Amino acid sequence: MKSLLKNAREQKGLKTRELAQLAGIDQALISKFESGTRKPTKDQVTKLSQLLEIDYETLMVGWLKEKILYEIGDDEFALKALKVAEDEIKYNKTVSNLKLSTSLEKILKEIDSLKEKLDSHRQFDSFKIKQALELEYTFESNRIEGNTLTLRETDMVINEGLTISGKSMREHLEAINHQEAIGFIKELMNKSNSLNERDVLSIHNLILRGIIPEDAGRYRKVQVMIQGSSHMPPQPLMLQQEMEEYFIWYEINKNKLHTVILAAEMHERLVTIHPFIDGNGRTSRLIMNLILMQKGYPIANIKGDYENRMQYYQSLEIAQTKKDKEDFFLFIAQREKESLERYISILTQ
Structure with a gap:
């Protein structure tokens, strides 16, 4: 997701300061989002999607993927946990x-x-x-x-x-x-x-x-x-x-x-x-x-x-x-x- 945000910002010709001002998000946070050292909130993802004209679903999938990987990493039970989670989401x-x-x-x-x-x-x-x-x-x-x-x-x-x-x-x-x-x-x-x-x-x-x-x-x-x-x-x-x-x-x-x-x-x-x-x-x-x-x-x-x-x-x-x-x-x-x-x-x- 980090490269997606940076590429979209540069294609729009915006500096991190300008995007931060438009989004109402601190400039330092924008830089951290793009470097991958900080994860945006769901509301921030929505705002960035609108401002940078990135497909919302694409951005949300990327955001959730990174969130999941951050939480479970390469734990030995990770794949099994993901399968159970998939079933629970589907049946819910x-x-x-x-x-x-x-x-x-x-x-x-x-x-x-x-x-x-x-x-x-x-x-x-x-x-x-x-x-x-x-x-x-x-x-x-x-x-x-x-x-x-x-x-x-x-x-x-x-x-x-x-x-x-x-x-x-x-x-x-x-x-x-x-x-x-x-x-x-x-x-x-x-x-x-x-x-x-x-x-x-x-x-x-x-x-x-x-x-x-x-x-x-x-x-x-x-x-x-x-x-x-x-x-x-x-x-x-x-x-x-x-x-x-x-x-x-x-x-x-x-x-x-x-x-x-x-x-x-x-x-x-x-x-x-x-x-x-x-x-x-x-x-x-x-x-x-x-x-x-x-x-x-x-x-x-x-x-x-x-x-x-x-x-x-x-x-x-x-x-x-x-x-x-x-x-x-x-x-x-x-x-x-x-x-x-x-x-x-x-x-x-």
Whole structure:
């Protein structure tokens, strides 16, 4: 930047004294700016850009570059720190640009009101209620993925240890595994509102345990296509970086967004990355509900019937291909509102 300032001043035919007078900056400081022994402030950069007719962006980039290099120098962690800083700046910008529609703001306010009402009736809560709702969640989440066990059969497999005639071993394992995964995220609830790679891989490991053991808790090593969707997940070589950015985004935004929006975002982002060969949907929904439960919200249970499943997939498709998450946010918010209303009705009947 120092040579840029000096060259621009000389091209304008100005002496350092004359530039100092025009800018209202001490002449000695102008000389130090040009020699690189002193850094101008942001306001001074703006003034010099205008007076010397230097492109503001060019000058600001040069100024920030020198400022960064001055601060971090050649520290051994400099490049890694810059990468993390780049991600934080990028994702902070994403959050600042997130504009909620009137419809979404309205339903979030309704959710906040229902959450307050639920909290005021917590003394009537019981283990039996939670157990029944968790069973329904396992049934519906598996039904979305094509599992044909009924709610009663799911109960018999999980709570009575029975084998259902005509149903595959995979369907039995999907029920048992999902219920164990719910138990695991309930353990994670007691941690601070954190989420890391180990947690996600552990959840996925439980989902696929005994079904595809070689892929349980491991990122896929092959490219995949999502049946019925035009979205193409990232190549396997990109998964580690994509997942690192996923957790960075969470750390940056976990205290900035409404819990329902944060949970929906983490669901959509994970299923869009599609890091696993199978079990992405169930894992993403469990992550979403972990975030909700950590903040005292009930499980957002997406029904597995045709109408709800199609609405769910269509809103995801729009988010993935058109980068418009409004429909998906509204869909998840509506499911959470329904869960709150039902929970309150159970506690107050």
